[in-house]
Amino acid sequence: xxxxxxxxxxxxxxxxxxxxxxxxxxxxxxxxxxxxxxxxxxxxxxxxxxxxxxxxxxxxxxxxxxxxxxxxxxxxxxxxxxxxxxxxxxxxxxxxxxxxxxxxxxxxxxxxxxxxxxxxxxxxxxxxxxxxxxxxxxxxxxxxxxxxxxxxxxxxxxxxxxxxxxxxxxxxxxxxxxxxxxxxxxxxxxxxxxxxxxxxxxxxxxxxxxxxxxxxxxxxxxxxxxxxxxxxxxxxxxxxxxxxxxxxxxxxxxxxxxxxxxxxxxxxxxxxxxxxxxxxxxxxxxxxxxxxxxxxxxxxxxxxxxxxxxxxxxxxxxxxxxxxxx
Numbered sequence: 536x537x538x539x540x541x542x543x544x545x546x547x548x549x550x551x552x553x554x555x556x557x558x559x560x561x562x563x564x565x566x567x568x569x570x571x572x573x574x575x576x577x578x579x580x581x582x583x584x585x586x587x588x589x590x591x592x593x594x595x596x597x598x599x600x601x602x603x604x605x606x607x608x609x610x611x612x613x614x615x616x617x618x619x620x621x622x623x624x625x626x627x628x629x630x631x632x633x634x635x636x637x638x639x640x641x642x643x644x645x646x647x648x649x650x651x652x653x654x655x656x657x658x659x660x661x662x663x664x665x666x667x668x669x670x671x672x673x674x675x676x677x678x679x680x681x682x683x684x685x686x687x688x689x690x691x692x693x694x695x696x697x698x699x700x701x702x703x704x705x706x707x708x709x710x711x712x713x714x715x716x717x718x719x720x721x722x723x724x725x726x727x728x729x730x731x732x733x734x735x736x737x738x739x740x741x742x743x744x745x746x747x748x749x750x751x752x753x754x755x756x757x758x759x760x761x762x763x764x765x766x767x768x769x770x771x772x773x774x775x776x777x778x779x780x781x782x783x784x785x786x787x788x789x790x791x792x793x794x795x796x797x798x799x800x801x802x803x804x805x806x807x808x809x810x811x812x813x814x815x816x817x818x819x820x821x822x823x824x825x826x827x828x829x830x831x832x833x834x835x836x837x838x839x840x841x842x843x844x845x846x847x848x849x850x851x852x853x854x855x856x857x858x859x860x861x
Contacts (some may be wrong), residue, residue: 554839564761583608598622611705635660674698686728693723700743717743731763749774762788778805
C-alpha cells in the first residue's frame with residue numbers, strides 16, 4: 536500500500552510541478568482507509584482552484600482513480616478536467632510493483648477556458664520503475680521512465696506539436712508584457728534524478744512574431760542542468776531578410792528577469808564568408824532606362840538586433856540609404 540501512495544504522490548507532482556505549490560497555503564479534508572484502499576480528499580487552494588481525489592477498489596480487484604480539477608491555476612494557465620485511471624494487477628502478488636498495469640484518460644478538459652485534446656496514456660510498473668507509454672494531452676506527447684526509489688532517476692522525452700507561441704512564452708516568463716504569434720514545435724528531453732535534472736531541447740517556429748520582431752524561422756537549441764541552461768547553435772531569420780545567430784546562458788529559475796536574460800544573449804549577424812567588421816553594407820542595384828537606382832542597408836555590429844523586442848525605444852541597428860544616379 537505504501538507503494539501505491541508513493542505512486543499517487545509522484546503522479547500529482549508530475550501533473551503539477553513543485554513550483555506550483557511552493558508559495559501556496561491550502562486546506563484539505565477527507566478520509567483515507569488504508570485497509571480498504573480508499574481515498575477521498577478535497578484540496579482547496581483558495582483563489583487558485585480546487586482538486587478532488589478519489590480512489591476505490593472495484594469488484595474485480597482493480598483500483599479506480601479519479602482526479603477532478605476545478606479551475607486550478609498553474610503558471611499562467613487555468614486548468615479544468617476530470618482525469619480517470621484504472622490500475623490492474625497482472626501478477627499473483629498484488630503488493631509488488633512489477634504486478635501493476637494501468638491507463639489514464641480525461642474528459643471535459645479546458646485550458647484557459649478553451650477545450651484541448653484529452654489526456655490519454657498507459658503505464659506499467661516493472662523493476663521498481665514507472666514506465667509511461669504513449670501519453671498525450673493537448674499538443675504535447677511524452678513517454679519514458681521514472682524510478683520509484685531514491686534517487687528517483689528520470690528519463691523522459693516530450694514532443695511539442697504546434698503550440699501557440701503565447702502559451703509557450705507564458706510557461707517560461709512571468710507577466711509577459713507583449714504579444715506574440717506563431718506555432719512552436721520540437722522535442723525536449725529530461726534525464727537525471729530529482730536533485731540534478733538534465734534538459735535538452737530542440738525547438739522551432741515559422742512565420743511568427745515576438746513583439747516587433749517578425750520572423751520567417753526561429754530555431755532554438757538548449758541544454759544543461761536545470762535551472763541553468765546554455766543556448767547554442769540557435770538562429771532567427773527576420774522578415775526583412777536578415778538572419779542572426781545567438782547563444783548564451785539562461786536561468787529558468789529567474790522568471791522575473793527572463794526578458795533581461797534574453798537581451799544579454801550574444802547575437803551575431805549570420806553572413807557566410809564575411810569578416811567581422813564594424814559594419815556590413817548590403818546593396819541592391821536596379822538598372823532602368825535613364826538612370827541607376829541603388830539602395831544600401833547598413834548593419835552596425837555593436838548593437839543588439841533584438842533590443843527592439845525588449846524595449847519601446849528604437850533599436851537603432853539598421854541604417855537605410857537610397858542613392859539615385861543620373
